[in-house]
Amino acid sequence: MKLILKYLKKYPKLILLNILGIFSFVAVQLGIPTIMGAMIDKGIGNSDIDYVKKMGMVMLLVSIIGGAGTILISYASSRISTYMIRDIRNDVFAQSQKFSHTEYNKFGVSSMITRTTSDAFQLMLFSNLLFRTALLAPIMIFISVFMTMKTSLSLSLIIGASFPFIILGVIIVAKVTNPISDRQQRGMDRLNRISRENLMGTRVIRAFRKSKYETERFAAVNERYASSSKNLFKIISFTQPAFFFLLHLSMMAVFWVSTIMIDKGTLQVGQLVAFLDYQFHALFSVMLFSMVFIMYPRARVSANRIQELLSEEPTITNSNNGARDLNGKIKLEFDHVTFQYPNGELPILKDISFTANQGETIAFIGSTGSGKSTLINLIPRFYDVTKGTIKINDMDIRDYDIDVLRKNIGFIPQKAFLFRGTIEDNLKFGNPNATIEEMNHAIEIAQAKDFIENKPDKLQEHISEGAKNFSGGQKQRISIARAIIRKPEIYIFDDSFSALDYKTDATLRKALREETRESIVLIVAQRIGTIMNADKIIVLNEGEIVGIGTHKELLKTCNVYYEIAESQLRKEELEQ
Numbered sequence: 001m002k003l004i005l006k007y008l009k010k011y012p013k014l015i016l017l018n019i020l021g022i023f024s025f026v027a028v029q030l031g032i033p034t035i036m037g038a039m040i041d042k043g044i045g046n047s048d049i050d051y052v053k054k055m056g057m058v059m060l061l062v063s064i065i066g067g068a069g070t071i072l073i074s075y076a077s078s079r080i081s082t083y084m085i086r087d088i089r090n091d092v093f094a095q096s097q098k099f100s101h102t103e104y105n106k107f108g109v110s111s112m113i114t115r116t117t118s119d120a121f122q123l124m125l126f127s128n129l130l131f132r133t134a135l136l137a138p139i140m141i142f143i144s145v146f147m148t149m150k151t152s153l154s155l156s157l158i159i160g161a162s163f164p165f166i167i168l169g170v171i172i173v174a175k176v177t178n179p180i181s182d183r184q185q186r187g188m189d190r191l192n193r194i195s196r197e198n199l200m201g202t203r204v205i206r207a208f209r210k211s212k213y214e215t216e217r218f219a220a221v222n223e224r225y226a227s228s229s230k231n232l233f234k235i236i237s238f239t240q241p242a243f244f245f246l247l248h249l250s251m252m253a254v255f256w257v258s259t260i261m262i263d264k265g266t267l268q269v270g271q272l273v274a275f276l277d278y279q280f281h282a283l284f285s286v287m288l289f290s291m292v293f294i295m296y297p298r299a300r301v302s303a304n305r306i307q308e309l310l311s312e313e314p315t316i317t318n319s320n321n322g323a324r325d326l327n328g329k330i331k332l333e334f335d336h337v338t339f340q341y342p343n344g345e346l347p348i349l350k351d352i353s354f355t356a357n358q359g360e361t362i363a364f365i366g367s368t369g370s371g372k373s374t375l376i377n378l379i380p381r382f383y384d385v386t387k388g389t390i391k392i393n394d395m396d397i398r399d400y401d402i403d404v405l406r407k408n409i410g411f412i413p414q415k416a417f418l419f420r421g422t423i424e425d426n427l428k429f430g431n432p433n434a435t436i437e438e439m440n441h442a443i444e445i446a447q448a449k450d451f452i453e454n455k456p457d458k459l460q461e462h463i464s465e466g467a468k469n470f471s472g473g474q475k476q477r478i479s480i481a482r483a484i485i486r487k488p489e490i491y492i493f494d495d496s497f498s499a500l501d502y503k504t505d506a507t508l509r510k511a512l513r514e515e516t517r518e519s520i521v522l523i524v525a526q527r528i529g530t531i532m533n534a535d536k537i538i539v540l541n542e543g544e545i546v547g548i549g550t551h552k553e554l555l556k557t558c559n560v561y562y563e564i565a566e567s568q569l570r571k572e573e574l575e576q
C-alpha cells in the first residue's frame with residue numbers, strides 16, 4: 001500500500017476526477033430507489049400518470065448523470081493505475097541500471113524480469129480495483145445502510161445479520177491466499193528462468209538431444225505454477241457464489257418478514273422495492289469492498305517484491321563530488337588487492353600488486369578459474385575490492401566519479417554482446433557522436449572492414465537479437481571497434497581475440513599497437529601468441545601472482561608460464 005501511495009501523489013488531478021465520479025455515481029445509484037419507491041406508492045398507487053411521467057424524467061436525468069460518473073471513474077482509475085505502473089516500471093529499470101553484479105547475482109535476472117512484468121501487472125490490476133471501489137464501496141455501504149434503516153429498521157436488522165459472515169469469510173480467504181500468492185509469483189520466476197535458459201541454450205539442447213528432457217522439466221515447473229494458480233482461483237471464485245448465496249438468503253428473509261408487514265399495513269410496496277434496491281447496493285458494495293481485501297494479499301506479495309528491488313542499496317556507489325578528471329599521464333596501480341565474491345567463501349584474488357603505465361601493454365595469463373576475468377572486472381568497478389586499493393593516477397578509483405572512470409575505459413568482454421539494431425547503432429553505443437570517418441577508422445583497426453563491406457547494407461546491416469546473424473569472430477571485432485571509437489585511456493580485452501584466427505589476431509594486435517600508443521592496454525588471453533609481445537605479462541595461479549615479466553624472462557623464471565608456453569609453442573620457439 002505504501003508503494004501505491006508513494007506513486008499516487010503524482011496524479012492529484014486524476015484522483016480529484018475519480019472522487020468526483022464516485023460522488024455522482026453514489027448520489028445517482030442511491031437516488032434512483034427513492035424515486036422508484038415514490039413512483040410506485042404515489043404514482044402507480046394513486047393512478048397519477050402525470051406524477052409517474054414527471055418522476056420518469058427525473059429518473060432519466062439522474063441516470064445520465066450516473067452514467068457520466070461511471071465513465072469518469074473508469075477513465076480516472078484506469079489512467080491512474082496505468083501511469084502508476086508505468087512509473088514503477090521505469091523506476092525499477094533505472095534502479096537495475098545502478099545495480100552492480102552483486103545485486104544481479106542476488107536477485108537473478110529472471111526474477112528481475114518477473115518483478116518488472118508480472119508483479120507490476122498484478123499491482124496494476126489491484127490498483128485499478130482499488131481506485132474503482134476503495135472509496136466508492138464504503139460510501140455506498142454507509143449511505144445505503146442508512147437508507148435501508150430509514151426505510152425500515154426491522155428489515156435492515158435482517159441484512160445486518162449477514163455482515164459478520166461476510167467479514168469472517170474475507171478474513172479467512174485473505175489468510176489462505178497469502179502464501180499461495182507468494183508461491184505463485186516464485187513459480188513465475190522459475191518459469192521465466194527455465195524459458196530464458198532454454199531459449200538461449202537451444203543449440204546445446206538440440207545438439208545433446210535434450211529437448212524431451214527440457215520439455216518435461218518445463219512441464220513440471222509449469223504444472224506447479226498452474227497448480228498454485230488453480231488453487232488461488234478456486235478460492236477466489238468460491239467467494240462470489242458464497243456471497244450471492246448469503247444475499248439471496250437475506251432477500252428470502254426480507255420477503256418473508258415484509259409480506260407480514262405489508263399485510264399488517266406497516267410497510268408499502270414502493271417502500272419494499274426501494275428497500276430491496278438499497279439492500280442490494282449495500283450488500284453488493286460489501287462484496288466489492290471484500291474483493292479489495294481478497295486481492296490485497298496477492299498484490300502485497302507483488303508490491304513487496306518490487307519494493308525489495310527499489311530499496312536495494314547498490315553495493316557500488318558513486319563517490320559524492322568524485323573527481324571528474326583523470327589528470328595527466330595515465331597510470332594504473334593495483335596495491336595489495338584482495339577480492340572475495342559476496343557469495344563466495346574464499347578470496348579469489350590474493351594480494352595482487354602491479355603497475356601499468358601509459359603506453360604499456362600488460363597481459364594476464366593463467367589456468368582457467370585463476371581469477372583473470374575477476375581481476376579486470378575490478379577496474380570498471382563491476383565489483384569493489386575487498387582489501388587493498390586500485391589507483392588511477394595515484395587516486396583510489398572509488399574516489400572518481402563512476403561515469404568518468406567508466407568513460408575512460410574501453411571494455412571488451414569475453415562474450416561479445418551486441419544489441420539489436422544496425423552495425424552503426426552498435427558502434428555508436430561507444431560514442432554517439434562518432435563521425436563516419438571515426439567509425440571507418442575503428443572498423444579498419446578491428447579488422448572488421450572487409451566483412452562489413454561484404455554485407456549488403458554495410459554499416460546499416462541489421463543485427464538480430466543476440467547477433468545470431470553474425471559469427472563469433474565478427475561479433476568480437478565489432479565489439480572491439482565499439483571500444484576503439486571511445487578512444488579510452490585504458491583498454492581491457494577479456495579474452496576478446498579468442499574467436500579470431502591466428503592471422504587476424506596478429507594483424508589486429510599490430511594495428512591496435514599504433515592506436516593505443518597513448519593508452520594502457522590490458523589483455524587477458526589463453527594463447528601465448530596473443531600476449532608474448534606484451535611489455536609485462538602477469539601469470540596468475542589460484543588468484544595469486546606467480547610471475548611478472550616479459551615473455552623471455554618468464555620462460556626462465558616462471559614454471560607455470562613455461563608449462564603453458566610449452567603446451568602451445570614449438571620447441572624452437574621456446575628456445576628463441
Ligand SMILES: Nc1ncnc2c1ncn2[C@@H]1O[C@H](COP(=O)(O)OP(=O)(O)OP(=O)(O)O)[C@@H](O)[C@H]1O
Nearest residue numbers: 105341343344348367368369370371372373374375
Ligand atoms: N559471480 C561470481 N560469484 C562467485 N564466484 C565467482 C563468480 N564469478 C567467478 N567466480 C569464481 O571465481 C573464480 C575465478 O573466475 P574467473 O572468471 O575470474 O577466472 P578466469 O581466470 O577468468 O577463468 P577463464 O580463463 O576460464 O575465463 C572461479 O573459481 C569462479 O568460480
